[in-house]
Amino acid sequence: MATYTKVKLSGSTNGRGIKVAATATAGTTIHQTGTGNIDEVWLYAYNSDTVARVLTIEWGGTSVPDDNQKVTIPSLSGLTLVVPGLTLYPSGSALTVAAFASVANVIVITGFVNRIS
Numbered sequence: 048m049a050t051y052t053k054v055k056l057s058g059s060t061n062g063r064g065i066k067v068a069a070t071a072t073a074g075t076t077i078h079q080t081g082t083g084n085i086d087e088v089w090l091y092a093y094n095s096d097t098v099a100r101v102l103t104i105e106w107g108g109t110s111v112p113d114d115n116q117k118v119t120i121p122s123l124s125g126l127t128l129v130v131p132g133l134t135l136y137p138s139g140s141a142l143t144v145a146a147f148a149s150v151a152n153v154i155v156i157t158g159f160v161n162r163i164s
Contacts, residue, residue, distance in 0.1 A: 052162045056090075064093070064155035067102065067148045072109045074145035077156055080137045087161040088144060090130035094120040096153040107135055107142040120154055130158070 055062045058076040069075045080086045094100050099119050108114035118129050135142045148154045 050164050052164070054160045054162050056088075056156075056158055056160060059157075064157045066152055067146045067154045067156060068151050069145070069147035070149065070151050071147055072103075072105065072145075074103065074105050074147035076143060076145050077104075077158075078144045078160060080135050080142045081162070082137050082139065082141055083164070084137075085163040086135045086137075087132050087163060088130050088135065088158065089132050089160070090128075090144075090156055090158040091126040092118075092120045092129045093126055093155045093157070094122055094124070094153060095155065096122055096150065098122050100154060101149045102129065102154055103147050104129060105143070105145040105147070106130075106133070107144065109145075120148075126157065129156075132161075134163075 056078045104116040
């Protein structure tokens with residue numbers, strides 16, 4: 048029987064938002080999986096800028112386009128769902144979810160992980 052545990056994003060301090068400082072690969076670390084578990088990741092982004100910005104999520108790696116998910120985050124619109132519970136299945140070594148944006152320090156990512164063991 049599987050056990051589900053809700054955990055904070057590993058890149059977060061005390062569950063707070065993670066400011067996306069990177070503007071290119073490798074991005075700002077959002078979450079790193081453990082090994083031997085499945086991580087179901089939920090991410091939301093807020094854009095504090097006065098114009099829409101492009102956010103790139105690096106999903107478990109940095110290969111283009113395989114590991115990249117691009118989304119435009121509207122200006123000042125509240126939280127935008129950018130990763131809707133997608134799963135990572137690390138085998139042998141941890142996988143990293145990272146992000147970079149078209150401009151540094153205007154997008155903040157929040158969310159959580161359902162760890163399945």
